[in-house]
Amino acid sequence: MTELDRYSRQMLFSPIGEEGQKKLASKKVLIVGMGALGTVLASHLVRAGVGHVTFADRDYVEKSNLQRQILFDENDVAASLPKAIAAEKKLKAINSDIKIEGIVADVTIDNMDDLLNGVDLVLDGTDNFQTRFLINDACFKKGIPFVYGGAVSSRGMSAIFVPGETPCLRCFIKEGETGGQTCDMVGVISPVVDIVASFQSVEALKYLVSADKARRNSLLSFDVWNYHIYELKYKKQDPSCPTCSLHQYPALKRSEQDSITSLCGRETVQIHLRKEFDLKEWADKLQNIGTVKETPFLLRVELKDHMRMVLFSDGRTLIQGTEDVSRAKAVYSKYIGM
Known part of the structure; x- marks a missing residue:
């Protein structure tokens, strides 16, 4: 052509x-x-x-x-x-x-x-x-x-x-x-x-x-x-x-919102505190806390109470099931670490 x-x-x-x-x-x-x-x-x-x-x-x-x-x-x-x-x-x-x-x-x-x-x-x-x-x-x-x-x-x-x-x-x-x-x-x-x-x-x-x-x-x-x-x-x-x-x-100009952001209306909080995630390594770490699904691009973990964590290789984590930043930070701290 x-x-x-x-x-x-x-x-x-x-x-x-x-x-x-x-x-x-x-x-x-x-x-x-x-x-x-x-x-x-x-x-x-x-x-x-x-x-x-x-x-x-x-x-x-x-x-x-x-x-x-x-x-x-x-x-x-x-x-x-x-x-x-x-x-x-x-x-x-x-x-x-x-x-x-x-x-x-x-x-x-x-x-x-x-x-x-x-x-x-x-x-x-x-x-x-x-x-x-x-x-x-x-x-x-x-x-x-x-x-x-x-x-x-x-x-x-x-x-x-x-x-x-x-x-x-x-x-x-x-x-x-x-x-x-x-x-x-x-x-x-x-x-x-x-x-x-x-x-x-x-x-x-x-x-x-x-x-x-x-x-x-x-x-x-x-x-x-x-x-x-x-x-x-x-x-x-x-x-x-x-x-x-x-x-x-x-x-x-940098602010706190750059690293932790509530995605309005989506019951999702994005937390970006790390430079990267080794998805295979984290799949092993998190396999005992919920149902883990790994793809070449992300790692999805189904938690209790209708919560979900999604980890990306670039260091981002989505905490899904809440728009409450404090609650999301607590989940992140518990399983990933602040």
């Missing part, structure tokens, strides 16, 4: 054309999160022929993901595959002509610099504002554009933020003012995810082919169930913004 065969319909679209297709082939993008938004974003950009698509995700595939996370299937659930691994496998079967790289990792202050190395554009596939503000601050510090997207219930939002040209995410959404609703609390329908990620992908393609005049200069908000659409046009940067005006980048 030649390049013309694969991308012929896209190249017939005059704003991209042959020249734009060559630009796409030379670009590298990072998708943070390989859940509902991330899977759609990755599918669009891989099929479009972006030369290097890399993505990072900390989680593994569960049955409840299949309703909206389009790259996964029941075999991935049965194998407890990390989302980054399952997605990489599926995407490489879609387009073998480009570089596709899935990374099993929590995106944090510690690895953000490495993840951004050589990246032309970052796309938001996350489900929480703590990580979004980290992406926003890191991108504006390095001068890398960032395409924001969010979906919950039947509502969606998207925008592209370009350092030096537009305000940043903090100019529109302040920490502590995000509403607190998550897909695990109020649900989400699959169509809104596809629409948000498609809007993100379109803005990404415009930026990557240098169609700057065609970029949307607004934060788009909509409700597909009740059919409401609203655009908040870009104005000047907020002069009090700690990121794009004051260059303080608060999300890049």
Whole structure:
């Protein structure tokens, strides 16, 4: 199959054309999160022929993901595959002509610099504002554009933020003012995810082919169930913004939340206090405290009282069955050690 065969319909679209297709082939993008938004974003950009698509995700595939996370299937659930691994496998079967790289990792202050190395554009596939503000601050510090997207219930939002040209995410959404609703609390329908990620992908393609005049200069908000659409046009940067005006980048300053985080609405607390786990070694250590399932990527231990521990080789542990940080720390301390 030649390049013309694969991308012929896209190249017939005059704003991209042959020249734009060559630009796409030379670009590298990072998708943070390989859940509902991330899977759609990755599918669009891989099929479009972006030369290097890399993505990072900390989680593994569960049955409840299949309703909206389009790259996964029941075999991935049965194998407890990390989302980054399952997605990489599926995407490489879609387009073998480009570089596709899935990374099993929590995106944090510690690895953000490495993840951004050589990246032309970052796309938001996350489900929480703590990580979004980290992406926003890191991108504006390095001068890398960032395409924001969010979906919950039947509502969606998207925008592209370009350092030096537009305000940043903090100019529109302040920490502590995000509403607190998550897909695990109020649900989400699959169509809104596809629409948000498609809007993100379109803005990404415009930026990557240098169609700057065609970029949307607004934060788009909509409700597909009740059919409401609203655009908040870009104005000047907020002069009090700690990121794009004051260059303080608060999300890049270390806090206690970096190591212990309650994943809202999921009855899960993530604890990241170690650099790595030898999964085989820990499978032996924990075999007497509950039912142990080991895969090449993680170790899952079913505990009493409907609790579960999931250990990853990068040193992370998920304590599932509670959102109480104190209780999770007690379980972790008992079986792993603080």
